[in-house]
Amino acid sequence: xKLLDGISLAKKIRDDLKKRVxxxxxxxxxxxxxxxxxxxASHTYVTMKKKRCEEVGIFxxxxxxxxxxxxxxxxxxxxxxxxxxxxxxxLVQQPLPSHLSTAHVVESIDPNKDVDGFxxxxxxxxxxxxEGGFVPCTPLGILKLLEEAKIxxxxxxxxIVGRSNIVGKPxxxxxxxKKAHRNATVTLAHSYTKDLASLCRSGDILVAAxxxxxxxxxEMVKPHAVVIDVGINKMETQKGLQIVxxxxxxxxxxxxxxxxxxxxxxxxxxxxxLLSNTLASYQKxx
Ligand code: NDP
Numbered sequence: 001x002k003l004l005d006g007i008s009l010a011k012k013i014r015d016d017l018k019k020r021v022x023x024x025x026x027x028x029x030x031x032x033x034x035x036x037x038x039x040x041a042s043h044t045y046v047t048m049k050k051k052r053c054e055e056v057g058i059f060x061x062x063x064x065x066x067x068x069x070x071x072x073x074x075x076x077x078x079x080x081x082x083x084x085x086x087x088x089x090x091l092v093q094q095p096l097p098s099h100l101s102t103a104h105v106v107e108s109i110d111p112n113k114d115v116d117g118f119x120x121x122x123x124x125x126x127x128x129x130x131e132g133g134f135v136p137c138t139p140l141g142i143l144k145l146l147e148e149a150k151i152x153x154x155x156x157x158x159x160i161v162g163r164s165n166i167v168g169k170p171x172x173x174x175x176x177x178k179k180a181h182r183n184a185t186v187t188l189a190h191s192y193t194k195d196l197a198s199l200c201r202s203g204d205i206l207v208a209a210x211x212x213x214x215x216x217x218x219e220m221v222k223p224h225a226v227v228i229d230v231g232i233n234k235m236e237t238q239k240g241l242q243i244v245x246x247x248x249x250x251x252x253x254x255x256x257x258x259x260x261x262x263x264x265x266x267x268x269x270x271x272x273x274l275l276s277n278t279l280a281s282y283q284k285x286x
Contacts, residue, residue: 001253004145004228004260010268013144014056017275021057029282030059031089031115031274032081036074036100037067042093049091052271058278059086071100075108082110088281089115091274094166112284115277118166126170129177134277139171141269142207142228147181149258151205151226154183159203161189161196161216161246167209167230196220208246218251227256230266 021028031053033046046062053060065074074092081090090113096102106114111121117134125133146153158175162168168188175184189199191210200206200220208216209230221227231246245262253259260266 001256002149002258004149004226004258004265006141006145006260006265006268009145009148010141010272013269013272014052014275017058017272017279018056020279024282027086027286028057028059029088029278030061030086031091031278032084032087033060033062034065034074034077034090034092035062036065036069036093037097039093039095042095046093049271049274052275053278056275058275067097069100071104074100074105078105078108082108082113087113088285089113089274089278091116113281115274115281116166117170117277123165123170123173127173129179134281135174135273136166136170137273137277138167138230138266138270139174140273140277141266142171142230143174144273145228145260145266145269146205146226151258153181153205156184156204157202158184158186158205158207159189159200160186160207160209161193161200162207162209162211162230163188163190164209168207171207171209210246212246213244214246214248216247216252218248218255221252221255223255224257225255226258227252227260228266229260229262231262232267 035042035046050060050062081087090109092105106118109119111119114122114134117136122133126135153175160168160171172186172188175182176186189196197220201222203225205226206221207228211231213233213235227247229245229247233244234241235244243263
């Protein structure tokens, strides 16, 4: 079994971005984070993203907004950022409070500044296989991990468990593209899927993105399969409260050919791809 090490690949990508940003004349790329309410995980994620921006020389600002903000006020804030010349990327940290429509908010972001890749225009380009849009960061990070390890996708059966708009669906669209080094056959599973275990066992590559701690067990994995664990779950263990994935790493690492650890697999790649999308946005806008 080999580890797909997201920490070292993400560092390599950040080091490269840092060199490219240092060469830019004039203003640096900029990103705005909109942080609504007091969601503790969202605060942690935004703090980490801001820190990584600073490390590579990307300007960032966090706009903390009250949980009571109306949709109209939030959209007006986004529209102002759409016009701001120093801002190349706008990220609204999800999940949003329930009185706000994620769709309305995402659609108000200028697609050219939508570095999360969640705007319908960018999602549409991804689905159509068109170049020039932003690809969501987690799927893009997974693709980079697979590419780095030279894992062939063509003709392989990829089973993705989880059909969210931020992970499962865009990842399926990315891997099924008719393009060199893609051309995978993709099955998207969800909570209504029957006999999940045997479906998972048919995957040459298995991606777990459910948010269900340690649900994927050894007997659900094809011998020598590549296993990508997207899940981030807090779980009480013998060692206290720990972050665990959706895959039972101790068991599954006995049968997998490659596996991502949690933490240290997909997570760091997601942030590295956000930085990469922000630089790409700067280069498109400037
Ligand atoms: P969502 O809750 O939006 O989606 C979960 C998906 O999993 C849904 O499609 C759901 O099915 C499916 N699902 C849930 N339980 C089961 C089950 N028992 N069997 C089969 N399918 C199931 O989650 P996200 O996509 O936002 O996130 C998934 C996980 O990935 C979370 O742990 C999250 O923290 C993590 N994450 C990690 C990132 C990273 O950078 N590493 C980035 C983004 C997320 P249905 O649609 O039927 O409800």
